[in-house]
Amino acid sequence: MPRLVDAICIGVLLATASASHANVVGWELVNLSFDDGATAHGRFTLDTVLNQITDFDIFTSAGATGIDTAFQYTPATARITQQSNVAGGSGWPDVFMQLNSLDGIIPGATRELFLAFSQQLVLGGTATVLHDGTLGRTSYEHLSGGEVNQHQRFVVGPGVVDPPIVPEPAQMTWLAIGLAVLVGVAWRQRRPTLSVPGRLRAIS
Numbered sequence: 001m002p003r004l005v006d007a008i009c010i011g012v013l014l015a016t017a018s019a020s021h022a023n024v025v026g027w028e029l030v031n032l033s034f035d036d037g038a039t040a041h042g043r044f045t046l047d048t049v050l051n052q053i054t055d056f057d058i059f060t061s062a063g064a065t066g067i068d069t070a071f072q073y074t075p076a077t078a079r080i081t082q083q084s085n086v087a088g089g090s091g092w093p094d095v096f097m098q099l100n101s102l103d104g105i106i107p108g109a110t111r112e113l114f115l116a117f118s119q120q121l122v123l124g125g126t127a128t129v130l131h132d133g134t135l136g137r138t139s140y141e142h143l144s145g146g147e148v149n150q151h152q153r154f155v156v157g158p159g160v161v162d163p164p165i166v167p168e169p170a171q172m173t174w175l176a177i178g179l180a181v182l183v184g185v186a187w188r189q190r191r192p193t194l195s196v197p198g199r200l201r202a203i204s
Contacts, residue, residue: 023049025123025163029058029115032129033157034141036063040113040159042073044097046121051085053097060113060141066151067143071111073099078111087120095120095127109145117161129159 025046032040042058058073071077082098095118101111116130116139130137131154139155 023047024054027121027161027163029129030160030162031157032155032159034060034063034153035156036065036067036153038063038067038141038153039157040141046085046163048123053080053083053085056080056097056099058099058113063153067141067153071101071106073101073113077105078102078113085121109143109149112142112144114141115139115155115159121161121163123163125163127161129155129161131155131157131159 025048026043027046028043029041034040038061040058040060042056044053044058045055046052047054055075056073056078060067060071060073062068062070078099078101080097081100083096085095087094096114096116098115099113103110116137117127118130119125119127121127129139131139133154139159141153143151145151
């Protein structure tokens, strides 16, 4: 019985781990281009319970003018300074993400990436990056090196953020492992135990 209880505990832990994994959805940024010829690609992670972006890895290439160096936005080089994923909320725009480089990462300068999305980021959905140039519907990257060294480029390409349609293969794997452990232990508990008859040994 103690082994069966242990197995049930293991199964519960595995199921809990898989459920927490299910709360995290990865989105991929594709076909994003700027007005200076640069491009951007990468991914970010949305926690569907918190309704917040919790991780990111986005690369922006060097442009022909102004922002002429590439940059990798990761938690080691940048941070999320603003975000919103509430459809019809009071945000401006309603769904957006802003990343700013950490202090000291770019000597004497800072870098900012602002992406506004066409709709709320939901599991199984597809959103585009807004780029029509109107107020609140513009995505851009900005490089600031002081008052006289300001560069900005705007998103002009129809960037798309694609989530996985079926994001839970790991969850199913962990559940299968947990069930296998439970079945294996239950089978061992039910298997009959062979008894060895006692023997007497003569003592001289």
